[in-house]
Amino acid sequence: MINSIKDSVKGTIIGGSHNKILIRQKYDQKVEIGELLVSQEKDKPEKTLLQVYDLIYGSQLSQANLELISGIKLEQVSEEQHLSFIEHELRNYNLVIAKNLIQLDTNTISKSLPCFFSDVRGLKEEDLKFITKPKNPLHVGRLRSGSKIFEYDIYLQGDAVLSEHILISASTGKGKSNLTKCILWSLVEQDFCGVLVLDPHDEYYGRNKLGLKDHPLKNKIIYYSKNPPAGARSLKINISLIKPTHFRGVVNWSDAQYEALVAYYNYYKQDWIKAILLEKTEKEKIEKEKTERFTEKEKLTGMNGYQSSTERYGNQLNQSYGPNGSFQSATIGVIKRRMLSILDLSLNSKSDDIVSKGIFDFHSGESTVHDIAEELENARTVIIDTSNVSSQQEIFIGSLICSELFNKYKQYKTDGSLAEKPQISVVIEEAPRVLGKDVLEKGSNIFDTIAREGRKFKVGLIAITQLPSLIPRQILANMNTKIILGMEMGIERKAIIESASQDLNDDDKNIACLDKGEAIVTSNFVRFATPIKIPLFEELIFKEIQTKVKQYAKDFSGVNLG
Amino acid sequence: MKFSHIADCHIGSWRDPKLREASLDAFLMATAKSKEELVDFILICGDLFNTSLPAIDKLKIVVKKLKELKESDIPVYIIPGSHDFSPSGKTILDVLENAGLVINVVKGRVVENKLSLVFTEDKKTGAKITGLLGKKGMLEKSYYEALDKESLEQEKGFKIFMFHTALTELKPKELEDMDSAPVSLLPKGFDYYAGGHVHIIANHSLEGYTSIVYPGPLFPNNFKEIEELKHGGFYIYEDGNLTHFPIKIYNVVSLCFDCNNKTPQEIRRELLTLLENELEIFKNELNKTIVTIRMFGLIKEGKISDINLDDIFEQMYQKGIYFIMKNTTKLTTTEFEEIKINLEKSNDIEEALIKEHIGKARLNLKIVKAEPEITGQKEETPTTEQERETNEHQEEINEHNEQINTIKQLMTSLDLEKMEGERVVDFEQRIKDNFKKLLQI
Incomplete structure (x- = not known):
């Protein structure tokens, strides 16, 4: 519902201070918490934008008189009798408490008080000139004043905002997923960024409902799933791509265990996981593998074939039997059990072979991580459906991809080509799983590395959470843009308010009052904490999907259609 | 079956x-x-x-x-x-x-x-x-x-x-x-x-x-x-x-030869010895043997041609080798600095070429400037000479970048392919429309 802007006076400034301006509300006007008001003196250009953050009652009568009158009304006056104030609208009224936002005439932060006793009115169309569309726009919603919505889209400067991370925070059911969908929809159209979405609820692609798959530029949406629909990709990751560092923040290894991982990796290289899982602890087993490798190479080179590297490999194994003897079998046993669990593998005792049951595989998915990085560099949106994997596996997958991506972008910075690359943003749900205080106390991970250093390398996070208080303050402060939706819990509001880019100390009630889909955007890239209304995703995309691309008769040359 | x-x-x-x-x-x-x-x-x-x-x-x-x-x-x-x-x-x-x-x-x-x-x-x-x-x-x-x-x-x-x-x-x-x-x-x-x-x-x-x-x-x-x-x-x-x-039609011997810090003479000598050794196994079937030699590294002195691979090949053919192939793309020399473009994709090469030639011709394209910044941010008037110069320099950079972008967009428009089932007339119109939109005409 779009309300028209009424050109009418809503009140008069009667006192207060810079950040606590007291306004007497006009009797027949309605003012809401969060509403934007404009103070302007007649025939003067100065206009100040104010925002209401509290409402209280005011009366010319003393408290004792009010108590007496209410007593009379309650105790002595029957229903038939009528009791009313003389000149009620003059004697009793509402007082509005507002804060100073910006000078609309100069488009600068307001540093002075609006004129004493000046009128305040509602926001008008002509006041909204300060809203512009930046070069790389990221649409977040429409300007909202209280519960009124203006037909003015609010855009953030996408590349800057994404590089300095976004935090989306709200209680359950307040519209986090809807907002994320809207943001992703908006970003698909842009070429300045690629977005990686780890989707634990499989809600963004829209497998069985409206979603990003319905975008007119659907070729820019790449969807990976364990069970992909036609045209989507199977989520398969080759085990040879995994390195010990990818487990950081995913599994809590002891020092000895992690040393074992690194030792195995250094010795066996891409076969290190296989080596651990098959517990190659004895000389015979190593020798067996050596023979197998030799035979394998022989197979490749052919009966008469020859490859000098085979001998080198054999010699290498002869020189040392690897890291096996250096670690206790219990250590290897624990690593093995954890690996089997996290990689969803099982051992076939009969054939001494490893069976892949899920995403991680020894045969397929060799190019998956590379492909994902490539798509992101081509400013596409890559959605990874992790709904069928455990939370630990999801974080591990994310860690693996993000590590590779981050290292790649670091390299771009070194070779001077970073400026030409699009911004990369990683959407992570339930962010405290990887950015929580308790998680980070046990050790750093790639996500907190991105949160701290990502800005320099054009890699950012879009962290979604209902419990921002679990995220350390330093990381919260690094999240430059916060989109705050309704939050009932005071402790969560406090965490957000304390780390916001603008002073939100007076906005506690405002945040608590936010209805579904209503939000406040606080960021270094906006002049003031901007109230917005996020459109309903289904309504937002309805128009666009109605305009269907003209269907051409398809060409099937080469197919015998006779 | x-x-x-x-x-x-x-x-x-x-x-x-x-x-x-x-x-x-x-x-x-x-x-x-x-x-x-x-x-x-x-x-x-x-x-x-x-x-x-x-x-x-x-x-x-x-x-x-x-x-x-x-x-x-x-x-x-x-x-x-x-x-x-x-x-x-x-x-x-x-x-x-x-x-x-x-x-x-x-x-x-x-x-x-x-x-x-x-x-x-x-x-x-x-x-x-x-x-x-x-x-x-x-x-x-x-x-x-x-x-x-x-x-x-x-x-x-x-x-x-x-x-x-x-x-x-x-x-x-x-x-x-x-x-x-x-x-x-x-x-x-x-x-x-x-x-x-x-x-x-x-x-x-x-x-x-x-x-x-x-x-x-x-x-x-x-x-x-x-x-x-x-x-x-x-x-x-x-x-x-x-x-x-x-x-299996031929025997294959593949050699990967590290030339780092070696003189052409040393390379030549070592390569010949290596070939002798590696081919020993097929000495009775040399006429059915293919050799591939991949050479890499930075040679100590001289030119790559000083290795005289042709002569080595000739010696091998005289011994009866069926075919010998070489790959020296990763072989470099200090004497002649090779002009290297670390670009692997055609897009990167295109962009590098555009950048190289951008200043050589003036593009009279109408470039629509994007509106400044986000909500409520306006460009401020420069006050000092230094600021003015900085702004002018920035404008030049912006114009330069926008021209690159425009050229890239023009190239992308020209790269469009006719869709399946699309009529030639429609296809041509689509190209024209894209151009009009791009050039604001």
Whole structure:
């Protein structure tokens, strides 16, 4: 519902201070918490934008008189009798408490008080000139004043905002997923960024409902799933791509265990996981593998074939039997059990072979991580459906991809080509799983590395959470843009308010009052904490999907259609 | 049921006279082996020939062999591949099919803009075979997207799907930049997925897809393939068991030689010694031996030509080596600094060239400037001379970048291809409209 802007006076400034301006509300006007008001003196250009953050009652009568009158009304006056104030609208009224936002005439932060006793009115169309569309726009919603919505889209400067991370925070059911969908929809159209979405609820692609798959530029949406629909990709990751560092923040290894991982990796290289899982602890087993490798190479080179590297490999194994003897079998046993669990593998005792049951595989998915990085560099949106994997596996997958991506972008910075690359943003749900205080106390991970250093390398996070208080303050402060939706819990509001880019100390009630889909955007890239209304995703995309691309008769040359 | 699965014969691919016949020989050996193994039929999954209209001399031999197979009651089922398919329809495969020598299984009908493939049933075994051709630049992807998979999946019996496409999930790391399609575009539930196009030997299963098989080429197609694969091969399927049969035409010796910090004389000496040693094993079969030498590193002094590889090669040929090949792309010298462009993608090269030449011609393009910043931010008037200069410099940079962007957009507009089914007039109009929009005219 779009309300028209009424050109009418809503009140008069009667006192207060810079950040606590007291306004007497006009009797027949309605003012809401969060509403934007404009103070302007007649025939003067100065206009100040104010925002209401509290409402209280005011009366010319003393408290004792009010108590007496209410007593009379309650105790002595029957229903038939009528009791009313003389000149009620003059004697009793509402007082509005507002804060100073910006000078609309100069488009600068307001540093002075609006004129004493000046009128305040509602926001008008002509006041909204300060809203512009930046070069790389990221649409977040429409300007909202209280519960009124203006037909003015609010855009953030996408590349800057994404590089300095976004935090989306709200209680359950307040519209986090809807907002994320809207943001992703908006970003698909842009070429300045690629977005990686780890989707634990499989809600963004829209497998069985409206979603990003319905975008007119659907070729820019790449969807990976364990069970992909036609045209989507199977989520398969080759085990040879995994390195010990990818487990950081995913599994809590002891020092000895992690040393074992690194030792195995250094010795066996891409076969290190296989080596651990098959517990190659004895000389015979190593020798067996050596023979197998030799035979394998022989197979490749052919009966008469020859490859000098085979001998080198054999010699290498002869020189040392690897890291096996250096670690206790219990250590290897624990690593093995954890690996089997996290990689969803099982051992076939009969054939001494490893069976892949899920995403991680020894045969397929060799190019998956590379492909994902490539798509992101081509400013596409890559959605990874992790709904069928455990939370630990999801974080591990994310860690693996993000590590590779981050290292790649670091390299771009070194070779001077970073400026030409699009911004990369990683959407992570339930962010405290990887950015929580308790998680980070046990050790750093790639996500907190991105949160701290990502800005320099054009890699950012879009962290979604209902419990921002679990995220350390330093990381919260690094999240430059916060989109705050309704939050009932005071402790969560406090965490957000304390780390916001603008002073939100007076906005506690405002945040608590936010209805579904209503939000406040606080960021270094906006002049003031901007109230917005996020459109309903289904309504937002309805128009666009109605305009269907003209269907051409398809060409099937080469197919015998006779 | 027993059948051969062959792919990527690329008959006629090698131009060097020494290897010109290799792919044809490999084809003859594979068909002979199939006949010897008494297969029921042969599948050739694309790129039987390296071009759609191959040379007559090779064609004659292929036709003769196919005729023999027909007379032996071994049908040959084929699909066109990216090399031997022709959008104009002028491909020798059609001639071979019309002559009854091969059966192209890419048959179907179009129902409501969907492609409904029809099975070709092998009379002897009852196997139901269908598939899709391969086209250059992965253009067959749109066929898969329009494929009516349901009808194929519902069909009962032993089903084979032939394809000539790289599958994203199964691409090996060294081919990660290759265009590919996801496995999910293939119909599910077939008993055998006979693949081609990717020159790898692979047999994998994914959820819903058992036996996705690539037999690799019949003969390696380039230096790298000779170096890595040594020889080609094909698969024979027999009642659920799969065996890979290598086709060995030549012995292959591959050397990877580190030239770092060595003089041309040292390289020459060491290389000759190494060759002597490595070839010892094939001393009685040198006339059937191919040698590949990959040289890398920064040589200590002199020029690369000082190594005089031609002379080394000549010595080897005199000893009776059949063929010797070299790769020196990673070999550098301090004397001559090579101009290196660390760019691997055509887009990067284009951009580098644009940047190099941007200042040489003035573009009178109307470039629409983006509005400044975000909510409420306005450009401030510069106050000092230094600020003014900085602003002017920044404006120049912006203009420079915008011109690059505009050129790139123009190139992208010119790179558009006619959509399937789109009329030429509509296509031209679309290009014009894009240009008008871009140039604001």
